[in-house]
Amino acid sequence: MIEETVISKAIVQTYLNELLESVESDIIIGGGGPSGLCAGYYLAKKGYKVVIFERALKLGGGMPGGGIMFNRIVVQEGAREILDEFDIRCQEYQSGYFVAHSLEATAALADKALKAGARIYNLIMIEDVMVKDKRVSGVVINWSSVEMSKLHVDPIAFQSKVVIDATGHPCEIARIVEKKSGGNLLTPSGKVEGEKSMCAEVAEQFTVRNTKEAFPNLYVCGMASNAVFGGPRMGPIFGGMLLSGKKVAELIMKKI
Ligand code: 48F
Numbered sequence: 001m002i003e004e005t006v007i008s009k010a011i012v013q014t015y016l017n018e019l020l021e022s023v024e025s026d027i028i029i030g031g032g033g034p035s036g037l038c039a040g041y042y043l044a045k046k047g048y049k050v051v052i053f054e055r056a057l058k059l060g061g062g063m064p065g066g067g068i069m070f071n072r073i074v075v076q077e078g079a080r081e082i083l084d085e086f087d088i089r090c091q092e093y094q095s096g097y098f099v100a101h102s103l104e105a106t107a108a109l110a111d112k113a114l115k116a117g118a119r120i121y122n123l124i125m126i127e128d129v130m131v132k133d134k135r136v137s138g139v140v141i142n143w144s145s146v147e148m149s150k151l152h153v154d155p156i157a158f159q160s161k162v163v164i165d166a167t168g169h170p171c172e173i174a175r176i177v178e179k180k181s182g183g184n185l186l187t188p189s190g191k192v193e194g195e196k197s198m199c200a201e202v203a204e205q206f207t208v209r210n211t212k213e214a215f216p217n218l219y220v221c222g223m224a225s226n227a228v229f230g231g232p233r234m235g236p237i238f239g240g241m242l243l244s245g246k247k248v249a250e251l252i253m254k255k256i
């Protein structure tokens with residue numbers, strides 16, 4: 001016999017138990033795209049308490065869509081070892097260019113991040129940060145459905161030692177901090193410099209180089225790095241996203 005109420009209790013209780021344990025953590029990551037999932041995996045694997053909030057129903061951000069909805073991604077030579085780490089199969093299309101299935105890559109990133117211990121919450125968006133002593137000390141969250149329906153429902157706050165903005169092109173967390181700190185980001189202008197037009201070669205290197213702290217205790221990775229520090233976009237080549245996720249994890253491991 002299958003009891004509907006047991007199903008309900010199983011879902012509500014296990015979800016809420018995990019959510020309660022996530023109120024205080026080491027690292028909160030905003031965005032479950034490739035850079036956020038990759039960062040979450042490396043950090044969780046080392047034993048850090050990692051919480052990822054993803055606004056959308058599904059994980060992966062821009063990855064599953066491949067290039068113009070052709071579900072393939074390209075990764076360059078320097079990031080090949082990260083594909084291996086995630087058991088993502090690929091084929092060498094031309095010397096130095098590896099092609100992978102975007103759905104396999106997305107599923108593998110999500111699977112490995114979860115199994116490494118990252119707590120991932122979809123359908124929740126970060127709408128603000130907490131700032132104490134001029135440092136980011138956590139995030140303010142709400143249900144995505146509340147945002148979409150424009151209902152006035154107060155959010156709740158989750159605390160962490162550092163926050164990673166992995167929200168992609170819109171760099172939403174950095175923009176909030178820029179606005180509310182009066183333009184005090186650690187960028188040349190103190191503001192979000194803004195993403196530039198496509199140049200894959202420059203963009204891939206720029207992403208990794210500018211994966212860093214953008215405000216005390218707020219790191220940026222992936223396309224958020226390009227947007228915040230003013231780099232070009234690169235289209236459906238994903239090596240930089242993976243290398244950036246790995247780099248931000250390594251930077252944070254040195255800090256906390
Ligand atoms: O956009 P996204 O995939 O960012 P990424 O990891 O990778 C960029 C590439 O996909 C691609 C590219 C490089 O080849 O140009 O675009 O830098 O993933 C960002 C995720 O963050 C979520 C959003 O739904 C997406 O899944 N997100 C955005 N804002 C918020 C958020 C927010 N305020 N709270 C929670 N999640």
